[in-house]
Structures are given as structure tokens and as C-alpha cells.
Amino acid sequence: MNDDMFKKILSTSPAVQADGDFRARLRREAQAVYARRTRALRIGGLPRRVVTFVPWGFAAAASVLAIFFHLQGDTGMIRSLEGATLARQGDEWIRVGPKDKLMSNELYVAPGARSEVNRAGVKALLEDDCHANFNDAERTLQLDGGVAEVEGKDYRVGLSNGEEVEINGRAKVDCRTGLVVVIKGSVSHNNAGQRRQVHAGGKVEFQLSRKSAPQAPLLLKLAPGQSLGDILTPLAEGKVEPMSRDGQERIQIFTRLGGSEQDLRAAFMLLDGLKDTNRLKTLDPAIQIYYRLGGNKDKLGAALNILKSVDDAQRAKIWQAVSQAPINKVLAAEQAVARKLPAAVKVLSSLGVEYLVERLSADSFQVTRSGRTDVWNAQTLKHELDPDLVSCLPPEWKLGQSE
Amino acid sequence: MTDQELVRQLKSGGPEAFQEMYDRFFDPLYRFCHHRTGNHHPDTEDVVGETFMTAVRKIDELSDAEGTKVFNWLASIARFKLLELYRKRNRQEMERHFSSFDDALEDVLEGRAAETDEEPEGAFTPQSVGVVLSSLPDDYQRVLSDKYLKGLSVKEMSQRIGKSDKAVESLLTRARDAFRRAHASIHTELRLS
Numbered sequence: 001m002n003d004d005m006f007k008k009i010l011s012t013s014p015a016v017q018a019d020g021d022f023r024a025r026l027r028r029e030a031q032a033v034y035a036r037r038t039r040a041l042r043i044g045g046l047p048r049r050v051v052t053f054v055p056w057g058f059a060a061a062a063s064v065l066a067i068f069f070h071l072q073g074d075t076g077m078i079r080s081l082e083g084a085t086l087a088r089q090g091d092e093w094i095r096v097g098p099k100d101k102l103m104s105n106e107l108y109v110a111p112g113a114r115s116e117v118n119r120a121g122v123k124a125l126l127e128d129d130c131h132a133n134f135n136d137a138e139r140t141l142q143l144d145g146g147v148a149e150v151e152g153k154d155y156r157v158g159l160s161n162g163e164e165v166e167i168n169g170r171a172k173v174d175c176r177t178g179l180v181v182v183i184k185g186s187v188s189h190n191n192a193g194q195r196r197q198v199h200a201g202g203k204v205e206f207q208l209s210r211k212s213a214p215q216a217p218l219l220l221k222l223a224p225g226q227s228l229g230d231i232l233t234p235l236a237e238g239k240v241e242p243m244s245r246d247g248q249e250r251i252q253i254f255t256r257l258g259g260s261e262q263d264l265r266a267a268f269m270l271l272d273g274l275k276d277t278n279r280l281k282t283l284d285p286a287i288q289i290y291y292r293l294g295g296n297k298d299k300l301g302a303a304l305n306i307l308k309s310v311d312d313a314q315r316a317k318i319w320q321a322v323s324q325a326p327i328n329k330v331l332a333a334e335q336a337v338a339r340k341l342p343a344a345v346k347v348l349s350s351l352g353v354e355y356l357v358e359r360l361s362a363d364s365f366q367v368t369r370s371g372r373t374d375v376w377n378a379q380t381l382k383h384e385l386d387p388d389l390v391s392c393l394p395p396e397w398k399l400g401q402s403e
Numbered sequence: 404m405t406d407q408e409l410v411r412q413l414k415s416g417g418p419e420a421f422q423e424m425y426d427r428f429f430d431p432l433y434r435f436c437h438h439r440t441g442n443h444h445p446d447t448e449d450v451v452g453e454t455f456m457t458a459v460r461k462i463d464e465l466s467d468a469e470g471t472k473v474f475n476w477l478a479s480i481a482r483f484k485l486l487e488l489y490r491k492r493n494r495q496e497m498e499r500h501f502s503s504f505d506d507a508l509e510d511v512l513e514g515r516a517a518e519t520d521e522e523p524e525g526a527f528t529p530q531s532v533g534v535v536l537s538s539l540p541d542d543y544q545r546v547l548s549d550k551y552l553k554g555l556s557v558k559e560m561s562q563r564i565g566k567s568d569k570a571v572e573s574l575l576t577r578a579r580d581a582f583r584r585a586h587a588s589i590h591t592e593l594r595l596s
Contacts, residue, residue, distance in 0.1 A: 006579065007551040009532055015552075016533070018433045022448050027425055030455045034421045034462075137456060 029105075032135060032142065036158070077101050077118045085115040085126075105134045109146060122152035130175070147174045149183070163206045165189045178206035357381070359397055410467040424473065425455070431541055432477050438533035439485050446488060454481040474541055535585045543578035550575060 078087055078096050085096040087104035096102065096115060109115045109130045117124045117132070121139055126132050130146020141150060142158040150157055151170040158164045160175040169185015180187060181203045188197045189204055198204055358366045363377045367384075382390055382399055390399050404412075404423060412420035433451050440446035457480050465476055536544060542564075549555045549563070561571045 003551070006547075006582075010536065010547060010551045016434045016437045016442075018430070018451070019444070019448070022452075023429060026429075026452050026455055029452075030425065030459050031421055033456060034416075034459045035418075 029135065032133065033138060036138070036140070077116075078104065078107065079116045079118075081114040081116055085109045085113055105136075107132045107134075122150060122155050124151070125149040128176075143173065143175050145175050147172065147176065149173075151184070159206060161206055163189065165204065169200065180204040180206070357385075365397075406471055406473045407467050407469060409473060410462075410465055410471060413462045413465070414467065421459075424458075427541075428474055428477055429455075431474060431537065431544065432481060434533070435478055435537040436481050436485065438537050439481075440488065442533075450481055450484045450488060453484045457484075472540070478538075531586065535582060538585065539578065539581055542574060543581055546571065546575050547578050547582065 078085070078100055080096045080098055080100070086108045087096050087100075087102050088106035088108075089102070089104055096107070107115065107117065107126065107130075109126045109128065109132070114125065114127045117126065117134070119134065120136060122134070122141065124132070124134075124141065125148065127147040127149075130148060131144040132146075132148060133142040133144075135141075138156075139152070139154065140156040140158065141148070144160045148157065149170065149172045150167055152167055153169075155167045156164055157167060157171075157173050159173060159178070159180075161178060163178075165171065165173065165180055166188045167185070168187070170183040171187045172181045172183060174180070180189075180198075182198050182200050184200050186197050186199045187202075187204060188195055190196070196204075358368075360366055360375065365376050365378065365381050367374050367376055367381065376384065378397075378399055409420060409423055409427075413424060429451075432454065433447060436450045436454070437444070437447045440450065454477060458477055461480075465471065465473070536547065539547070545564070546560060549560050550557075555563070557568050557571050557575070560575075561568045564571065566574070
């Protein structure tokens with residue numbers, strides 16, 4: 001068989017390409033299982049299955065329900081009871097409404113908000129700045145922050161301090177204080193290598209000071225105004241010993257950001273190449289957005305494009321919002337840019353209230369907020385909108401000028 | 404990183420090892436499964452997803468002895484998942500075909516089948532080519548694809564994979580030979596498309 005024939009034969013087989021969303025989703029799910037195994041290795045954990053005696057009737061009913069839900073192909077219902085909740089769908093975050101029936105394993109419940117999740121094998125009430133990652137196959141829920149009241153059988157909940165409890169009944173897990181209160185049934189956990197069971201009415205108090213790295217995707221780990229460069233550059237320049245406590249913390253921050261050795265090298269290269277102040281100005285917020293979104297390289301690219309497309313004043317505002325705002329504001333900033341600033345500007349003035357301003361003509365602006373749309377002239381726009389929001393609008397709209 | 408090093412790192416829980424495994428084997432495994440599900444993407448996603456989840460849970464069962472091939476291990480898990488899929492979907496015909504020619508392929512790739520200089524017979528269907536190609540070792544797949552699908556020269560390929568021109572030519576010869584023999588040996592089994 002000659003080369004031409006080989007070429008002809010091989011080209012009969014079409015190129016097979018996996019869907020990008022699937023690829024990313026599977027990576028996250030498999031990585032979560034792998035990370036849990038790693039954590040178990042590191043803390044000398046043993047298999048945490050506790051043998052319990054469950055009445056056969058209950059077990060049979062649970063199995064029937066599980067099969068029913070499986071056959072329905074239903075991963076559960078997410079209901080926002082109050083405030084803003086976001087659900088991850090592929091690489092997108094979407095806002096959850098009161099009656100939403102969504103297939104999402106990852107949720108973010110904003111500060112002051114409450115949401116209810118009902119899925120095969122577990123019910124959970126999530127509150128207050130809580131990032132939750134459900135894994136039905138593993139029957140686990142990984143929390144990062146917030147409070148969750150969880151009801152399930154042999155259901156494991158990972159706290160943001162790295163501890164884990166197994167719930168058989170109902171318990172309230174508070175990641176802000178490290179307190180787990182058993183409401184019904186029992187909760188078991190590892191206590192200095194021993195398995196300990198706590199029954200209804202009892203509580204488990206975890207020391208937050210002993211906390212290890214949370215495995216859930218990162219929301220915000222850098223202090224306001226602090227860049228990845230602030231953390232990594234001294235390490236790269238040898239000013240901080242990698243094995244020192246400081247060095248370890250820096251490395252841990254990076255690995256908690258989801259970084260691999262390859263990413264670490266890429267980050268150093270980026271930082272080395274960033275002698276130009278303007279580029280640094282652009283990159284810092286981009287990296288912040290990227291990491292605060294628990295992001296991937298596509299998001300980094302998108303963030304860079306966003307920040308390159310706006311002027312210094314707008315960039316500074318986005319930067320400020322990104323540094324200080326909770327995750328949903330960061331998402332709003334990202335969405336704002338995705339809507340091609342400066343043709344349209346979308347601003348989140350407070351939690352859950354969105355303004356989308358689009359210029360229809362020189363003196364005509366369409367303003368959409370909370371599902372309502374008005375068309376205003378410049379005068380009304382300046383009068384109705386908060387001056388801070390007006391200052392976010394593109395300068396060429398000339399709304400900032402005094403009358 | 405060699406397969407042995409990768410297995411050792413996976414067992415010790417290194418975060419980079421997972422990335423390496425996923426990045427290196429996701430695409431080949433996807434192709435491997437895709438051709439075996441009758442080019443059906445949703446089925447392929449099911450099988451690949453279950454394969455990776457099983458692999459991550461069972462890493463400790465994987466030997467780090469010399470000669471261990473991570474892809475072969477993943478493919479063997481995937482074959483079990485594919486059998487389950489065929490049974491679930493009542494596709495006995497596919498199960499029969501794939502089981503028999505997977506055995507034939509293994510014989511060829513492990514050098515047990517008799518060498519042959521004969522030209523492969525019969526039609527090369529997209530499916531037969533896809534199945535054979537996706538069953539070949541990773542480096543064979545890469546050189547065949549680089550040479551015949553991307554049209555790279557030996558020099559370009561040698562720069563790309565960091566080997567000498569001679570080594571690449573030799574690899575290409577072995578890959579072509581493996582493809583030819585694998586296709587010939589499963590030819591009689593393939594009547595699917």
C-alpha cells in the first residue's frame with residue numbers, strides 16, 4: 001500500500017470531536033472524585049462507610065424512588081426561595097427562579113439568599129454565600145462557605161474547612177462557624193482517626209483554624225487589590241523559600257486556584273513578560289475574573305478581551321467591582337462585557353437588580369431593569385439613574401457632561 | 404512523562420497527574436468509544452464519562468510495572484461499559500462483532516497474529532478505518548494522523564515529537580504495518596456498515 005492509498009483510506013474516517021461542554025463537565029466531575037481520594041490519602045483517611053441498619057421498608061421505598069428519578073432522567077429541582085441564586089450550566093452561570101427545574105450540579109447562593117434543592121437521594125436548603133457542588137453518583141455534596149441544611153441517607157457533605165460528615169437523617173452544616181447540628185437521625189465523622197457518631201440533638205464543632213484547602217472551585221481567595229503576581233512573583237524570584245510556611249501558602253493558593261504545574265509555568269511566563277504597565281493593568285483584573293470564576297483558559301481569554309475593549313475609567317470600575325464584589329457582581333461584569341461594551345452597558349446596582357442601557361439614537365436610550373423596559377432621553381436617564389451608574393456609561397454618549 | 408511515572412503520580416494523588424491523564428487520553432478514548440457506539444455522540448459521552456469515573460475510583464488497581472499502558476487500561480474499562488451499553492440497548496449484533504474483532508485486534512497489537520504481507524482485502528469503510536485507527540497505540544495514531552491527515556513531512560513530525568527523522572520513519576513504518584495487519588485480521592469480522 002503506498003502513501004497515496006494510505007492517505008485515501010485514512011481520510012475516509014471522519015474526524016471525531018467531543019463536545020467542549022461535555023469535556024469540561026467530565027473533567028470537573030472526575031477531578032472532584034480524584035481530589036476527594038487525594039484528600040483521603042493526605043489525612044490518612046480510611047473508607048468512611050458506616051454500616052447502618054435500615055428498615056427494609058425504608059430501603060425498598062428509597063430504591064423505588066431512586067429508580068423512578070433515574071428513569072425520569074431528573075437531576076432535581078432548584079428553587080430560589082429568596083435572593084439571588086446562580087446555577088452552573090456548562091460554562092455558563094444562570095439565575096435560578098422560584099419554579100425552576102434545572103439540571104445543575106453546581107450552585108451559588110448569594111449572601112442573604114436562600115434556595116432549596118430537591119434531587120434523588122438528597123434535599124438541601126442552602127443559604128448565605130454558599131457554593132455547593134452536588135455529585136449524585138458519589139452521593140456527596142461539597143460546600144464552600146454558607147449554610148446548608150441537608151437531608152439524606154448515607155450522604156456525605158464536605159465542609160469548606162476540608163472536614164467531611166456523613167449524614168443519615170437531617171443536619172444543618174454551617175461552614176461559617178464549623179458547627180454541624182444534627183436535627184434528625186445521626187451524623188458520623190472522623191475524629192482523630194476514630195469514627196464518631198452523633199445523634200439527633202447533638203452537634204459537632206469543627207475547628208476552623210485547622211482548616212485545610214477546600215476542594216470546591218474558588219470564588220475569592222485573593223484579597224482586594226491583590227494580584228496573582230503579588231503572590232507568585234516573590235516565589236518565582238526566590239525571595240520566598242518554597243518550603244517555608246509562606247511559600248507553602250503561596251503554592252497552596254495557586255493549587256487551590258485549580259492550577260497545574262503547566263499553568264504555574266504559564267503564569268510565571270505571563271508575569272515575566274508583563275513589564276509593560278498597561279498590559280499589567282489589563283491582566284491583573286482579567287486574572288482576578290478568571291480565578292474568581294473558578295475559570296478556564298477560555299474565560300481568561302474572554303476576560304482579557306473584555307478589559308481590552310474598555311477605556312481606563314471603565315476598566316478601573318470593573319477592576320474595583322471585581323476586587324470587592326461578590327461573585328454574582330463579577331458575573332454581571334462579565335456579562336456586561338459579553339454584551340459588547342460600550343454599545344450597551346449592563347450594570348448591577350445592587351444584588352439582583354440589573355440595568356441594561358442601550359443607546360437607540362443620540363438622545364434616546366432604552367433602559368431595561370427587572371424585566372421592565374423604558375425609553376428615556378438623556379435628561380431623564382441622568383435624572384433617573386444613580387450618578388455612579390451614569391458614570392459607567394460610555395463617555396462618547398456624553399452623559400457625564402454637566403448641563 | 405512515561406506511563407509508569409504517570410501511574411505512580413496518580414496513585415500518590417498528585418493534582419498534575421490527573422490533568423496529564425485527562426489531557427492525554429480524553430481525545431483518544433473518545434474516538435475509541437465513538438466508533439464503537441456506531442458514531443452516536445450521546446452514547447459515546449455516557450461511555451467515556453463512566454469510563455473516566457471508574458478509572459479515577461480504581462486507580463489503585465492499576466499496576467505501575469514496566470509495560471503498563473494507561474490507554475490500554477482505559478480502553479479495557481471502556482469495553483466493559485460498551486458491552487453494558489449494547490446489552491442495555493439490545494444490540495447483540497454489535498456486541499458479537501465488537502467482541503470478536505477486539506480480540507483479533509489485541510492479538511495483532513500484541514504480536515500474536517501471524518505476520519502477513521498481503522494487501523488488506525475488502526472495502527475500507529469509515530467505521531472499519533475508525534475502529535482500527537482508534538485501537539492503535541497512541542504514538543502510532545499520532546504519526547499516521549500527522550502524516551496522512553495533516554500532511555506533515557517527516558522533518559516536521561520529528562521536530563514536533565522530538566525524535567530523529569530516522570526514528571520517526573521507523574515509527575511510521577511500524578504504525579502502517581500495525582494498521583494494515585489489524586485491518587486485515589478484523590476484515591472478516593466487519594460487516595457492520
